[in-house]
Amino acid sequence: MKTVLISGAGVAGLTLAHWLHHYGFEPTVVEKAAAPRPGGQAVDVRGVxxxxxxRTGIGSAIRNVRTRMRxxxxxxxxxxxxxxSTEETFSGGRLDNDDIELLREDLTDILYGRVRAGVELVHxxxxxxxxxRTNGVHVTFERGAPRVFDLVIGADGLHSRVRELVFGEESRFLHHLGTYLAVFGMENFLELTDWQVWLRDGTAGYGIYPVRANTEIRVMLGFESAPLGHDHRDIEQQRRLTADAFAALRWETPRLLKAMAEAPDFYFDSxxxxxxxxxxxxRVALLGDAGYCxxxxxxxxxxxxLVGAYVLAYELGRAAEGPQGRAGRHGAAFARYEERMRPFVEMNQAIALENPGGPASEESVDRAKNAISLDDA
Incomplete structure (x- = not known):
């Protein structure tokens, strides 16, 4: 139980690769994008x-690149x-807590720095x-030669290919929450200085905040809708759907939509x-959004x-201990990973439903972000 294929070079996949290497495994990360993905919204690292x-050795680095919203x-x-408000923001919560808000691309860049020396990366x-089969999982790739791995981990996001191959059609597992989100970057034409603005009109609205020393802004366009049945691979269709949803909004909306039509880092999803x-x-398990978005x-x-990757690697490492590596114990490791993570996942999923159209309460977030022990053995 040494070789592990990780599908997806996002936060979950890269963190898992680091910790598997730490425990003596030989991880390979395969990522369909040709290079690390740019763009994306600000993300939060909270609580546990x-x-x-x-513990991963990136704490100082992520604190150095955190957002500095006023x-x-x-x-x-x-x-x-x-x-x-000068006490909180919708994207990051209270400004006086210890949580860290930073750009997703900065976090993944830092994680790439941790794994480049000891992990095989295939883009x-x-x-x-x-x-x-009895000797492992035989993997066929779109471009590379077939290979055999002891284990395969799907850390490939909401539309996980690994999940589809092993568990079935994604419609069985995805539960639409009534909202779509588009994210992209553009120049800071509003001249915002560490300050966010949020606008809502009816069932659509957006948030805008500056990044990169206030030289750029990230725009998040959100709108309520029943399932659209869109193709998650068709970016031009996604741009049209977003533009239609915002066509009637005023203020700077026309300028935002023009920039969206040309943005190379455009992202859209349910x-x-x-x-x-x-x-x-x-021999296959799911991690992060692939299993519990x-x-x-x-x-x-x-x-x-982050937490799921740490717990999964720990349980696999513990199962592999001993003079003969406790071969075949991956099933027990996967079961223990799920036993520990599922209550934590369910509590964190619940806060997305607590206050439709707005953030969950500070008390709910505080409970959810700390609702697991890393040292639970």
């Missing part, structure tokens, strides 16, 4: 996930300020067939939960990825 970051303004549909390829009866089957509405997806 901060302990994981420190507060936020709420705007009416014409862009007039109707409320402001521009993806898994197409998984066949479990806000959804992934709910499954089990996260493993045989809590959606950006929870603000806890990144923390679940």
């Amino acid at each position: 996930a901060l302990d994981v970051a420190d 507060g936020m303004s709420l705007l009416d549909p014409d862009g007039n300020e109707i409320h402001r 521009g390829d993806s898994v197409t067939v998984l066949t479990e 806000m959804a939960h992934v709910r499954m009866g089990s996260w493993s089957r045989g 809590a959606s950006p509405l929870s603000g806890q997806g990144t923390s679940l990825a």
